[in-house]
Amino acid sequence: MPRPSPNASRGGRRSAAAAGAAKSNAKKPVKSRPNGAARSARAPAKTRTPERHASERIVQAGRTASAVDVATGTSRGKYVYCIVDSGDPLRFGPIGIGADPSEVYTVHYKSLAAVVSDAPLEVLDSTRENVLAHERVNETVMREHTVIPMSFGTIFKTREDIVELLRSAAEAFGDVLNKMQNKLEFGLKVLWDRDQAVREVEAEDEDISRLKKEISGQKGPTYFARMQYGRLIDAALQARSERYVAEILEQLREVSVASRVNKPIGDKMIMNAAFLISRDQETAFDAKVKSIASRFDKLTFKYTGPWPPYNFVNIRLKLERA
Numbered sequence: 001m002p003r004p005s006p007n008a009s010r011g012g013r014r015s016a017a018a019a020g021a022a023k024s025n026a027k028k029p030v031k032s033r034p035n036g037a038a039r040s041a042r043a044p045a046k047t048r049t050p051e052r053h054a055s056e057r058i059v060q061a062g063r064t065a066s067a068v069d070v071a072t073g074t075s076r077g078k079y080v081y082c083i084v085d086s087g088d089p090l091r092f093g094p095i096g097i098g099a100d101p102s103e104v105y106t107v108h109y110k111s112l113a114a115v116v117s118d119a120p121l122e123v124l125d126s127t128r129e130n131v132l133a134h135e136r137v138n139e140t141v142m143r144e145h146t147v148i149p150m151s152f153g154t155i156f157k158t159r160e161d162i163v164e165l166l167r168s169a170a171e172a173f174g175d176v177l178n179k180m181q182n183k184l185e186f187g188l189k190v191l192w193d194r195d196q197a198v199r200e201v202e203a204e205d206e207d208i209s210r211l212k213k214e215i216s217g218q219k220g221p222t223y224f225a226r227m228q229y230g231r232l233i234d235a236a237l238q239a240r241s242e243r244y245v246a247e248i249l250e251q252l253r254e255v256s257v258a259s260r261v262n263k264p265i266g267d268k269m270i271m272n273a274a275f276l277i278s279r280d281q282e283t284a285f286d287a288k289v290k291s292i293a294s295r296f297d298k299l300t301f302k303y304t305g306p307w308p309p310y311n312f313v314n315i316r317l318k319l320e321r322a
Contacts (some may be wrong), residue, residue, distance in 0.1 A: 075120070075121040075157075076118050076119065076120060076121065077118075077119055077120070077121040077155045077156055077157050077158070078107065078114075078116045078117075078118065078119070078155065078156045078157075078158070078159060078161075078162055079096065079097055079116060079117050079118070079119035079124075079154070079155050080114050080115070080116050080150045080154045080155070080156060080162065081096075081104070081115045081116065081117075081134060081137040081138055081141070081149070081150060082114075082115050082137075082138050082141055082142075082147040082148055082149045082150055082308065083112060083113070083114055083115070083147070083148040083150065083166070083173050083177070084106070084112075084113050084115060084141060084145040084146065084147055084148075084177070085111055085112065085113070085145070085146065085174075085177045086106065086108075086111070086112075086113040086145065087108065087110065087111045087113075089105070089106055089108070090105065090106045090113065090115070091103065091104070091105045091106075092104040092105070092115070092137065092140055092141065095133070095136055095137055095140060096117030096118075096119070096133065096137060097117065097119055097124065097130055097133040097134060097137075098117075098119065098133070101133065102117040102118050102119065103117060103118070104116070104117045104137055104140075105117070107159050107162045107163060107166075108163075108166075109163050109166035109167050109170065110166075110170070111174075112166045112170060112173055112174070113166075114162045114165070114166060115137065115141050115147075116162065117137075119155055121155060121157065123153065124152075124153045124155075126152060126153070130152075131152060134152050138308050139307075139308075142184075142306075142308050146177055146180050146181050146182065146183070147180075147308045147309075148173060148176055148177060148180070148308075148313055149308040149309070149310055149313065176313055180309050180312070180313065182278060182279045182280075183257060183276050183277065183278055183279070183309060183312075184276075184277050184278075184279060184282065184305060184306035184307065184308075184309070185274055185275065185276055185277070185305060185306065185307040185308065185309045185310060185311060185312065186274070186275045186277055186285060186303055186304065186305035186306060186307070187273070187274050187275075187303055187304045187305055187307065188248075188252075188271065188273050188274075188275060188289065188301065188302070188303040189269055189271065189272050189273075189301075189302045189303070190244070190245070190248065190269070190270055190271035190296075190299050190300070190301055190302075191268045191269050191270065191299065191300040191302070192241070192244075192268060192270055192298065192299050192300070193268070193298070194237070194267050194268060196298065197237055197240065198233060198237070201233060201236040201237060201240065202233075205232070205236055207232060208229065208232050208233060208236065211225060211228060211229045211232065212229060215229060241270040241271075244270060244271070244296070244299065245261070245270060245271045245273075248271060248292055248296075249261070249273070251288065251292055252275060252285070252288060252289070252292070254288075255277070255281050255284045255285045255288050256275040256276060256277055256281070256285065257276040257277065257278055258275070258276040258312055259273055259274070259275050259276070260273065260274045260275075260311045260312065261273045262274070262311075270299075274310075274311035274312070276309055276311075276312045277305075277306070282306065289301060289303055
């Protein structure tokens, strides 16, 4: 895949996954969340580009066996990584969660399959090792299958419980799998030098420039003048960053199926977005990011992927106990 210019860098999957574990960002693998299942991470905020979200379903499952009642014993359950469309049994090798990686295989209901491994019936800590293992399985599966990623830490007591999940939510899973067919997610973060942006605003905005000179020339208290200066600077920076983001989103729209803008992190980040890309548009998206980065030479572009469509699948399952 082509690599962007020096001010556009593409991060590795492992480092991005570890970062996601620490800050529960938009990439957090926690979308499909059955009530009663063991959960150790929160779902991300639901900010998205309103007209371009991919799929959201709420499912009421009728009769189900209970999902895991997490205990402190040594009982074994089934850890669920994702849902795929496959009527044939699949095995992915010993790549599952745990100090001694467990075998990853599928549990089926008709043409639906849950990708699982055996795991203790206990709440899993969101350590770097555990999150990377969760990511590793999803990335392995998505190489040849469209996946619906499950929440980190989703464990069921028995195979029968998983079959009941698939049966009860078959329509919702089938609908999302159809919409996500042959699609990948890429993350894009855009950063700037805030101090440099302030200097540019001071030079370009007459009111700000005049106020700064007044403050520097005053010998007495300057509290109110500084407050006004600060408000003007914040407003100018906000307007400038919004123009950058709007232009970048507009240019990437033609090579993406959908986009989702999440809250930036820190003063340097002005854009934190995820893009849903068709597999056959991956090279075009990469080239477009490179082209945009070369023209916005004062900005730094960092993007990661491909990922499962974490930001574009939001299935909430409400499972009733038998």
